[in-house]
Amino acid sequence: MSPLSVHLPALQVVVPLLTAPLAILLGQRGLAWAAATAASLFSFAVAVALVLQVGDSGATSYEMGSWPAPYGIELIVDEFAALLLLIVTGASSLALLVAHNSLVKEIAEDRQHLFYTAWLLALAGLCGIVVSGDAFNIFVFMEISSLATYILVAGGPKRQALSAVFKYLIMGTIGATFYLIGVGLIYMLTGTLNLADMEARIHEVSDLNPILVAGGFITIGLALKAAVFPLHGWLPGAYTYAPHAVTVFVAACSTKVFLYVLLRFDFFVFQGNLPGHIAQFSGFILPLAIAAALVGSAIALFERDLKRLLAYSSVAQIGYIMFGASLVSATGLTAGIAHMFNHALAKGTLFLAVASLATTYSTLTIDGIAGAAKRMPFTMAAFVVAGLSLIGIPGTAGFVGKWYLVLAAVEGGVPGALLVVPILASSVMAVLYIWKIVESAYFSAQAPNAEVQGNGRSEAPWWVLTVLWGAVLLNVYFGLEPSLPLELAREAAAALLARP
Amino acid sequence: MEFLGLYNYWVFAILLMTGLYAVISRANLVKKLIGMSIFQSAVFLLYISMDKVEGGTAPIIQANAPDQLYSNPLPQVLILTAIVVGIATLSLGLAIVVRISEAYGTIEENEMREMDEE
Numbered sequence: 271m272s273p274l275s276v277h278l279p280a281l282q283v284v285v286p287l288l289t290a291p292l293a294i295l296l297g298q299r300g301l302a303w304a305a306a307t308a309a310s311l312f313s314f315a316v317a318v319a320l321v322l323q324v325g326d327s328g329a330t331s332y333e334m335g336s337w338p339a340p341y342g343i344e345l346i347v348d349e350f351a352a353l354l355l356l357i358v359t360g361a362s363s364l365a366l367l368v369a370h371n372s373l374v375k376e377i378a379e380d381r382q383h384l385f386y387t388a389w390l391l392a393l394a395g396l397c398g399i400v401v402s403g404d405a406f407n408i409f410v411f412m413e414i415s416s417l418a419t420y421i422l423v424a425g426g427p428k429r430q431a432l433s434a435v436f437k438y439l440i441m442g443t444i445g446a447t448f449y450l451i452g453v454g455l456i457y458m459l460t461g462t463l464n465l466a467d468m469e470a471r472i473h474e475v476s477d478l479n480p481i482l483v484a485g486g487f488i489t490i491g492l493a494l495k496a497a498v499f500p501l502h503g504w505l506p507g508a509y510t511y512a513p514h515a516v517t518v519f520v521a522a523c524s525t526k527v528f529l530y531v532l533l534r535f536d537f538f539v540f541q542g543n544l545p546g547h548i549a550q551f552s553g554f555i556l557p558l559a560i561a562a563a564l565v566g567s568a569i570a571l572f573e574r575d576l577k578r579l580l581a582y583s584s585v586a587q588i589g590y591i592m593f594g595a596s597l598v599s600a601t602g603l604t605a606g607i608a609h610m611f612n613h614a615l616a617k618g619t620l621f622l623a624v625a626s627l628a629t630t631y632s633t634l635t636i637d638g639i640a641g642a643a644k645r646m647p648f649t650m651a652a653f654v655v656a657g658l659s660l661i662g663i664p665g666t667a668g669f670v671g672k673w674y675l676v677l678a679a680v681e682g683g684v685p686g687a688l689l690v691v692p693i694l695a696s697s698v699m700a701v702l703y704i705w706k707i708v709e710s711a712y713f714s715a716q717a718p719n720a721e722v723q724g725n726g727r728s729e730a731p732w733w734v735l736t737v738l739w740g741a742v743l744l745n746v747y748f749g750l751e752p753s754l755p756l757e758l759a760r761e762a763a764a765a766l767l768a769r770p
Numbered sequence: 771m772e773f774l775g776l777y778n779y780w781v782f783a784i785l786l787m788t789g790l791y792a793v794i795s796r797a798n799l800v801k802k803l804i805g806m807s808i809f810q811s812a813v814f815l816l817y818i819s820m821d822k823v824e825g826g827t828a829p830i831i832q833a834n835a836p837d838q839l840y841s842n843p844l845p846q847v848l849i850l851t852a853i854v855v856g857i858a859t860l861s862l863g864l865a866i867v868v869r870i871s872e873a874y875g876t877i878e879e880n881e882m883r884e885m886d887e888e
Contacts, residue, residue: 406848413855417862424866429873433882436866440793443806443859450813450852451786457845458820 275323279332279345282316282355283398283411285309290390293383300370302383306390307366313397314363317355321758324352329765331403339403340464346403350607350762353755354400354523354530357614361522362393364618367737369515371730372625376427376513385425389519392418396527405453405463408531409446412495415527416442419520423512434507441494441504448491455484456539465539472543485540485547489532489554496528498555498592499562502585509581514625517577522618525588526610533595533603537766548598555596560692562589567699571706576624576634579703580617583660586696587613593693594675597686602678603763604756609671611755612659615748616668619656619741623649626730626738636706640714645728648735650711652742657704659745662697666749670756672697778819785812797879799870803863810856814849821845 289309293302323330329348333339347355366389377385395415402408420442424435457463459480460471472481490501497505505525509517540547566586573579591613594606624634626649631639643650659666662673672693679689729735748755785808792805826841867877874882 406851410851410855413859417858420862420866424869429870430886432866432870432873433879433886436799436863436870439859439863439866440802440806444790444793444809447810447813451816454813454816454820454845 275319276332278316278320278323279330279347279401280334282313282320282359282401283394285312285316286390286394286397290387290394293387293390297383298379302386303366303370306386307363307369309390310359310363310366310393313393314356314359317352317359320347321352321356321754323347324349325757332401340462340467343407344403344464344466345401346466347401348762348765349758350530350534350765351400353607353611353758353762354527355397357526357611358393358396358400358523361519361614361618362389364622364737364741365515365518365522368518368622368625368734371734372515372628373513375628377425381425385422388418388421389516391415392422392519392524396523399527399531403465405456405465405468407463409450409453412446412449412528412531415524416446416495419524422516423508423520425513425516426511427513428511430507431511434504434511438504438508441501445491445494445501448487448494450491452484452487452491455480455487465534469539469542472539475543478544481540482544482547485536485544488535489551492528492532492535496525496532497585497588498529499558499565499585499589502562502566502588505585506578506581509584510575510578514577514621514628518618518621518625521581521584521621522614525584526591526614529588529591529595529610533607533766541766552596552598555592556689559589559593559596560689562586563593563696564589564692567696567703570703571699573703574635574637576627576636576639576707577621579636579707580620580624583700583703584613584617586700587617587660589696590671590675590693593689594671594678597678597682598767599678599681600760600763600767601674601681603766604759605671605674605678607759607762608674608752608755611759612667612671612748612752615741615745616656616659616666619738619745620653620660622738622741623653623656626652626734629730629734630728636710639707640710641716642711646730647727649730649738650708652735652738653711654708655742656745657708659749661700661704664749665746667745667752669749670752674756778815782812782816782819785809785815799867799877799879800864802879803860803867806863807856807860810852810859814853814856817845817849817852 286309289305293305296302296305324347329346332345334343334345373382392415395411395418398411399408402411420435420439424431456468459475460468462468462471475481494501509521512520536551563586566582566589570579570582573582591606591609594602594609627639628634630646659668662668675693676690679686789805789809789812793802796802821842823839823841826839829840829843871877874885876882
């Protein structure tokens with residue numbers, strides 16, 4: 271192993287973190303954007319290298335500042351973390367590639383370099399959460415990424431962005447503080463903050479009640495951050511009013527990162543220690559997951575605003591992921607984790623298509639984009655393919671996760687098979703709400719008072735289309751050849767379940 | 771006695787719930803932020819209470835007194851970080867309230883909602 275590859279987990283965080291102040295210094299004229307994109311692409315390359323490394327030699331651990339764990343901060347990259355790093359850095363890179371074209375309309379030019387600084391901090395924070403093996407360190411990265419995300423969302427052009435971000439800030443802070451209380455209670459009894467050490471030392475604790483309370487605080491706090499139904503109140507507003515490029519980034523990865531921490535805690539730390547914890551977890555999450563899948567999709571059916579519709583669809587998809595996890599079987603967890611990847615890809619591509627539509631249309635409602643297929647045929651075609659992937663049509667990435675979810679549910683016998691019904695019902699609703707958009711874009715005449723008149727083509731810039739279609743091809747590629755996310759998800763699920 | 775022995779933790783719980791109640795019940799955004807700040811401060815108290823070792827002194831090694839009993843310094847360090855996070859969150863929240871006040875002319879949540887629905 272070459273010396274540099276040892277430092278990959280640290281580089282993942284350090285590079286975006288250090289590029290952030292650089293982006294301020296570089297100032298305007300697109301240099302800040304170039305620096306941010308370069309840092310993000312570099313992080314993506316590091317993530318790919320880590321995936322390869324984990325595939326070769328298993329989980330890698332890194333001692334920050336050479337302080338040995340559990341005294342120092344340990345960075346751990348296992349299969350689960352590697353998959354999440356791929357999602358985070360990939361989403362950030364795709365979004366940044368179009369950000370330059372997309373943000374021009376939304377953010378004043380003299381503020382853009384500050385905006386990219388916040389973006390890099392958000393990226394560094396999200397990567398940090400994923401690689402860190404230290405409970406308090408996770409809290410710090412959580413707040414770095416959240417504070418930066420609030421700034422990104424508040425950059426939206428409408429004033430509703432501000433009220434949405436205020437709600438997000440309040441709910442996000444309450445979630446993070448709940449997490450902090452839980453970590454504090456565990457620290458009080460075990461005297462450690464390292465996750466692996468915590469797991470081992472909870473065995474020695476005689477009174478498990480405080481740990482149980484801590485489990486509750488951590489699960490609820492993270493569920494709030496991850497927008498698990500019914501704690502999703504902040505999500506639709508934040509997704510809808512954020513600048514389009516930010517929505518691509520945030521929708522694709524931020525909730526998944528918190529789901530990742532949630533699963534890490536509930537399976538890795540608590541599973542072996544609290545008697546019946548996993549049964550409680552499952553009994554608590556399963557009804558919420560099913561409700562999320564049904565309610566999220568049902569609200570999306572009646573939504574007219576494109577971004578809000580897709581945001582409610584995200585609520586439903588988070589339900590799918592939690593549904594897989596709450597089955598507590600190897601197949602179920604594999605399905606949930608693989609669906610994190612596939613949903614990030616599908617939803618990221620859909621929001622990219624929305625960002626592309628926004629280069630011509632400023633009213634992004636179902637009526638506002640009537641007849642868009644004539645004006646923007648490539649964008650709408652990409653939207654259709656990504657929509658199919660969201661629905662879960664075979665041959666697209668979205669199918670793989672859902673197929674495994676159904677398999678996992680059927681494994682549970684008759685009661686399990688009944689659980690398939692809400693999942694399928696939610697998918698049928700997905701067909702309907704995607705169709706609503708497609709119908710308006712392809713088969714409706716333009717509204718007479720539409721802001722864009724005439725029948726001429728006015729496609730998005732070629733660069734945006736290239737990135738968009740790159741993402742679409744990835745959707746198809748991972749639909750036909752799903753072994754990469756599936757293998758990582760399978761290993762991750764095995765590792766989560768393997769605790770004593 | 772046990773009730774009094776857990777005095778700090780009772781204060782923690784009461785402050786926590788006071789803060790949360792203020793966040794939920796108040797429509798004024800600044801009052802919400804005050805509630806959020808109380809809510810976070812309560813957690814600082816939890817961490818600071820747990821690091822106290824009875825009879826322990828400040829954790830500074832002194833040459834003439836080698837076998838002192840020390841309080842645990844780590845939670846204090848942790849909470850220093852959390853205080854910084856709290857201040858950053860509060861100031862960002864207040865900055866957003868300033869911009870809300872510029873954009874809406876009010877910082878009452880219900881009035882903002884009415885203006886958005888128009």
